[in-house]
Amino acid sequence: MRKPMAAGNWKMFKTAKEAAQMLLDLKDKVKDVEDREIVLCPTFTALESAVNAVKGSNIKIGAQNLFWEEKGAFTGEIAPGMIKDLGCEYVIIGHSERRQYFGETDATVNKRIFAALKAGLKPIICVGETLQERESEKTFSVIETQIKGGLKDLTKEQMATAVIAYEPVWAIGTGKTASKEQAQEVHAFIRKLLSDMFGKDTASATRILYGGSVKPDNMKDLMSQPDIDGGLVGGASLEADSFSKIIKY
Ligand code: PGA
Numbered sequence: 001m002r003k004p005m006a007a008g009n010w011k012m013f014k015t016a017k018e019a020a021q022m023l024l025d026l027k028d029k030v031k032d033v034e035d036r037e038i039v040l041c042p043t044f045t046a047l048e049s050a051v052n053a054v055k056g057s058n059i060k061i062g063a064q065n066l067f068w069e070e071k072g073a074f075t076g077e078i079a080p081g082m083i084k085d086l087g088c089e090y091v092i093i094g095h096s097e098r099r100q101y102f103g104e105t106d107a108t109v110n111k112r113i114f115a116a117l118k119a120g121l122k123p124i125i126c127v128g129e130t131l132q133e134r135e136s137e138k139t140f141s142v143i144e145t146q147i148k149g150g151l152k153d154l155t156k157e158q159m160a161t162a163v164i165a166y167e168p169v170w171a172i173g174t175g176k177t178a179s180k181e182q183a184q185e186v187h188a189f190i191r192k193l194l195s196d197m198f199g200k201d202t203a204s205a206t207r208i209l210y211g212g213s214v215k216p217d218n219m220k221d222l223m224s225q226p227d228i229d230g231g232l233v234g235g236a237s238l239e240a241d242s243f244s245k246i247i248k249y
Contacts, residue, residue, distance in 0.1 A: 001204070001205065002204075002205065002206075002207050002229045003035070003036060003037050003207070004035070004036040004037070004207075004223065004229055004230045005036060005037040005038075005039065005163065005207055005209060005229060005230035005231075006036060006037070006038055006039070006219075006230055006231055006233065006243070006246055006247045007038075007039040007040070007041065007062070007090070007092075007124060007163075007165075007209060007230065007231070007232045007233065007237075008039070008040040008041060008232075008233050008234075008237025008238075008243055009041050009064065009092060009095070009211075009232055009233065009234050009237065010040065010041060010042045010043065010046075010064075010234075010237065010238060011043075011064070011097070011234060012043060013043075013238055014042060014043065014046055014238070015045070015046065016045055016046040016048070016049040016050075017049065018046075019042045019043075019046035019049055019050045019053070020046075020049040020050065020052070020053040022238070022239070022240055023040065023050055023053035023054050023059065023240075024053055025240035026040075026059065026240040026243060026244060027053070027054060027057045027059060029240055029241075029244035030058065030059070030244050030247050030248070031057065031058070033058060033247055033248065034058065036230070036247060037060070037230075038058055038059045038060065038247055039059070039060045039061070039062050039089070039090050039124075040054075040059060040060075040061055040062070040237065041061070041062040041063060041064050041090065041091075041092050041124075042061070042064075043064065044063060044064075044078055044083075047061060047063060047083065047086050047088060048086050051086055051087040051088065060089045060090060061086075061087065061088050061089065061090070062088055062089060062090030062091050062092060062121075062122075062124065063078070063083045063088050063090075063091045063092070063121075064091075064092045064095065065078075065091070065092065065093070065095075065098060065112075066078055066079065066080045066083055066091050066093075066112060066115060066116060066119075066121070067079055067080075067112075067115070068080075068108075068111040068112050068114070068115035069115070070115075079119075080115045080116055080118065080119030080121055081119050083119070083121060084119045084120055084121055088121065089121065089122060090121065090122045090123070090124055090163075091112075091116050091121045091122070091123055091124070092123075092124045092126065092165075092232075093109055093112045093113055093116060093123045093124065093125050093126065093150075094106075094109035094112070094125055094126045094127070094146075094150060095126045095167075096126060096128050096167055096169045096172060097172075100169070105149075106145065106146055106148075106149025106150045106152075107149065109125065109146075109149070109150040110149060110150055110151070110152050110153075113125060113150065113151070113154065113162070114154075117158050117161065117162075122161045122162065122163065123161075123162050123163070124162075124163045124164075124165055124209070124232065125150055125151070125162060125163070125164050125165065126164075126165045126166075126167050126211070126232070127143055127146040127147060127150065127164065127165070127166060127167070127190070128143075128146075128166060128167040128168045128169050128172075128211075128212070129142040129143065129168055129169065129170075130169045130170065131169065131170035134168065134170065139168075139186065140186075140189055143166070143186060143189060143190060143193075144189075144193060147164075147190060147193045147194070147197075148193070148197070151197060154198075156198045156199060156202050159194070159197075159198045159202050159206065160202060160205065160206075162206065163206070163207045163208075163209060164190055164194075164206060164207070164208045164209070165208070165209040165210070165211050165232040166183065166186050166187055166190060166208060166209070166210055166211070167210075167211035167212050167232060168182075168183075168186075168212050169212075170212075171211075171212025171213050172211065172212045172213070172234065173213070173234060173235060174212075174213060175213050176212075176213060177212060177213040177214065177215070177218050177222075178210070178212060180221050180222050180224065180225050180228075183210045183222060183225065183228055184225040184226070184227055184228060187208045187210065187225065187227035187228050188226075188227045190208055190227075191203050191204070191206070191208060191227050194206055207229040207230060208227060208228065208229050209228075209229060209230040209231055209232045210222050210228050210230075210231055210232070211231060211232030211233065211234070213235075214231040214232070214233045214236060214246060215236050215242070215246070216236065216242050216245035216246050216249070219231055219245075219246045219249035220249040223249055231246060233246055
């Protein structure tokens with residue numbers, strides 16, 4: 001009932017031209033894939049060329065962030081409507097790198113989610129604990145705070161288009177993937193929180209992706225878990241070869 005998703009987060013890599021080249025290659029490699037949703041999230045400057053490169057294919061494009069105001073004197077920011085206007089369908093919100101380096105909080109995540117939904121974009125909302133939090137056994141309380149704060153005041157209907165990504169910070173870019181049991185435990189916990197907040201039907205329809213050193217050789221194992229519905233992939237989404245293997249795990 002939940003369509004598996006492979007989403008790529010390109011972070012601050014690839015020019016517009018490089019993005020288009022990779023996508024043309026990927027498009028060909030995954031043209032027969034129908035049973036899973038494929039999304040790539042380039043930098044703002046590559047969004048337009050990415051949208052053009054995937055036209056008529058089964059690949060969708062998302063942004064990596066947005067600002068919550070529709071327009072105004074906010075130098076350097078990008079409005080939700082601008083991203084939508086380019087033909088994007090998704091937007092990543094609250095990635096741990098935004099939380100760590102750019103002052104993102106659960107309150108600003110919440111504002112961005114509402115702004116994205118208002119513009120007709122589907123949010124991919126990231127949560128995850130740091131190594132220190134895991135080691136001091138705070139994983140569940142951290143996740144609970146992020147989910148409850150980030151998704152505050154959302155309606156069931158709004159939640160229906162959202163995707164959650166559980167990304168333990170200690171697993172991002174480190175080559176240290178969470179074990180499938182570690183990931184499943186947190187995914188099940190998130191689903192239980194969603195059920196308490198939005199009801200059982202919404203919770204069981206919401207996709208929860210795992211992110212953090214997802215590679216072609218560990219995707220299948222992760223996907224064997226009942227509450228893992230896909231991957232949010234950084235490094236391994238940069239090359240068509242490795243990302244297509246993840247998509248076809
Ligand atoms: P990684 O990044 O796959 O390179 O660990 C994942 C992410 O930050 O979304």
